[in-house]
Amino acid sequence: MGIAVEKELGAFRGEEMVLNIGPQHPSTHGVLRLKVHTDGEIITKIIPYIGYLHRCFEKHCENLTYEQAIPFTDRCDYIGSMNNNFGYAVAVEQLMEIKVPEKVEFMRVIVAEMNRISSHLLALGTFGLDVGAFTPFLYCFRDRERILDLFEMLCGARLLYNYIWVGGVSHDFPVGWVEKTYDFLDYFEPKINEYNELLTYNKIFIERSADIGVIPSDIAVSYGVTGPNLRGSGIRWDLRKDDPYSIYDRFDFDIPIGTGAMGSVGDCWDRYYVRVRELEECIKIIRQALDGMPRDGDVHATLPKKIRPKSGHVYSRTESPRGDLGYYIVSDGSDIPSRLKLRSPAFTALSCLDEIARGWMISDVIAILGSLDIVLGEIDR
């Protein structure tokens, strides 16, 4: 539609106007500044300016020991902290060749998938908020709150957990936690239908998101777009299945992809709906993991006294709620990493904004940005 409108208005092309969105704007999901070049209402170019939340994560890590870097990874993607801890732990364990106990693997998968649910709920809610639906946001936060309560019971923190350590986890599950998690799943599973009725099949919402901001699959791959955004473009690619880490190869779950049910493949609605369907898959994984988890075992059994990997390097990636989360770690044999690079999925997703938003209206840019589910903490690090 966007390109057609542009052609139609071609003869009346007016003067270019530059509009500044952000850095303080609720729909930019943090502190992101967009310089939008417009022709009337139609976007001709977008230049994102990032770095407002730059906290020198990589520089700090070169002065911290390996253990001390874990709380910093929490703060990179503060919506999916467990997944960030998980990725870091997997990378350092690969470097040190640690094999953690079976029970720890299950526990990690459970908390990571719980965090994926809470992250997706936030993404769905705020996407609705961006396109003008306020109520679903409250429903999503109501359920997200329960997960945060469970995490609070688990490790005391509600947002920045520092839970998954290199070689183990910080605490065993408290008494009654597993039962409470079962209760939560029983409660949560029917709620997905509620979101569908409220938002997914809402006529106004479909009008705002279907056929808008299509990412063709080749563009998505070239821009390194990963996670639900890539799957929304119809590519069945998920690290948990295609390059399994930890024990993900033992679980039975599907990878939902965008089908273009409401418009065309890779539009905002597809990206949104992939996240909704992933909620169901997360529930499946958590149930299997809770059932299969060994009940006894020491979660600190393989915790190294001192983390001092032999010199070498590793690039390891895991599937965070936003996509491929990569850590490139260079060790020089000391207890401080000589280089630690975080490849964040939101960074790559944002970089394609200019490409996909051209030709659309300003209000569509807000919808596209919301559907990409970016977290600025992770982009700026």
Add this chain to the structure above:
Amino acid sequence: MDFVGIVESINAKFGKDFASIDEEVSEETVRITPEQWGQLAPFLREEPELFFDAMMCITGIDEGEDSENLAVVYNLHSMKHNHKLEVYVSTLKNDPKVPSVEQIWRIADWFEREVFDMYGIEFDGHRDLRRILLPSDWEGFPLRKDYEFPETWHGIVVNKMKEGWE
């Protein structure tokens, strides 16, 4: 394709000593010069048997205060064949220049800007090479090992980083 196969097909195209495996550093890394990278990158992307269509990560590295080299590490992945490759391109600290691959993998646009921002490595052929995370008037390249922290920035006192943590 496994790593040895990938190296063989690279060497079959460019000559037998083009890509060497340095087993001391890593068994899975190809180490080359910036000039070689300019030739190799389009080949890796286009060759149907290799077809590295996804750039996973680009990392800048300072090899240490004693070394004269900076390096750029490219982690490539093929969605079609599901194989990976790591390419290690080292360049001189006093004249760091590496050919840009921004037009081959579009994500390299921002990744290369980030490496430039942090290490000052110039990417030849990049169409929009400017700082990305730091303010445009920032001086120096913070992730170099010999970087000295400024005392003030626009009149704001910059806190000194502590020497070691208690």
